[in-house]
Amino acid sequence: MRGWGKLVVALALTTAIYIPTVAQQTAQAACGVWRWPIKTLSDPARTRVNFTPAGTSVAKFRTRTRPGITFGTSTPRYGAVEFHTWKVKARPIQAKLEDDNDIHFVISVPTAPAKTMIVEFPRKACIASPFKRTKIAAARQLFLNNCGAVSSSSWLKLAGSVTITGVGFWDEKHGQTGIAPNGIELHPVLNFQGDCHKASTGGGGGGGGGTCTPGYNPCLVYHGGADYDCYGQGGNGPYYTQSGVVYQVTGSDPYRLDGNNNGLGCE
Numbered sequence: 001m002r003g004w005g006k007l008v009v010a011l012a013l014t015t016a017i018y019i020p021t022v023a024q025q026t027a028q029a030a031c032g033v034w035r036w037p038i039k040t041l042s043d044p045a046r047t048r049v050n051f052t053p054a055g056t057s058v059a060k061f062r063t064r065t066r067p068g069i070t071f072g073t074s075t076p077r078y079g080a081v082e083f084h085t086w087k088v089k090a091r092p093i094q095a096k097l098e099d100d101n102d103i104h105f106v107i108s109v110p111t112a113p114a115k116t117m118i119v120e121f122p123r124k125a126c127i128a129s130p131f132k133r134t135k136i137a138a139a140r141q142l143f144l145n146n147c148g149a150v151s152s153s154s155w156l157k158l159a160g161s162v163t164i165t166g167v168g169f170w171d172e173k174h175g176q177t178g179i180a181p182n183g184i185e186l187h188p189v190l191n192f193q194g195d196c197h198k199a200s201t202g203g204g205g206g207g208g209g210g211t212c213t214p215g216y217n218p219c220l221v222y223h224g225g226a227d228y229d230c231y232g233q234g235g236n237g238p239y240y241t242q243s244g245v246v247y248q249v250t251g252s253d254p255y256r257l258d259g260n261n262n263g264l265g266c267e
Helices: 002-017 022-030 044-048 058-062 133-147
Strands: 050-055 084-097 103-109 112-121 156-170 184-198 247-249
Touching: 058 084, 058 103, 058 112, 084 112, 084 133, 084 184, 103 133, 112 133, 112 156, 133 156, 133 184
Parallel strands: 050 084, 112 184
Antiparallel strands: 084 103, 084 156, 103 112, 156 184
């Protein structure tokens, strides 16, 4: 019986070794699973990625041909898109904090807000490798500094003009908000630049909060009738639109931004 008792104790101790703690289970639940090493530059092939950004656009990314393989949870880094770093200029649409603690950021073609794709900012604590951890964390902080805090319960509606640099990624398509038709993303983002603000209170070129001038999207704050001119096009202000942003114009166009009456201002 003493022998059996020792065996039971040994088995119990062995089993205990493989039971994750509550803290470990919580940490695992807080981060992602599906191709997670690829998403966070923690996979073995990360050092083979070309980190010199190649210029492209949201429009071009959305029309790339998706690889003819079935991507699974453990599919390794694959194809030219995932071995390169890309830089796109885009219109910010909305952002939300996901269950895996990524910031899910929807961007679009600057002149076509319905033509969207997703870029993602992982949480620093969810990145296993130190390889680019600091750079990924810095990009996320730049987003938060410019666009504001994000919530897991509702979408933060955004406006402005941003430039995003990140590593290409083929995501699983399962109805994500803003996903490109081919499932392409930038994941993770490595750099964030530009002007980004809440769409509901955006300051346009005039800065600050206040009432938006009717007929312009993104918002141009109304300054008692004072004029706006397109940034960089030689006007005398006193207020200017955001650099590089094309505005949707409806109605009377009091600032005369849509010179050819095609519904787009400062194009």
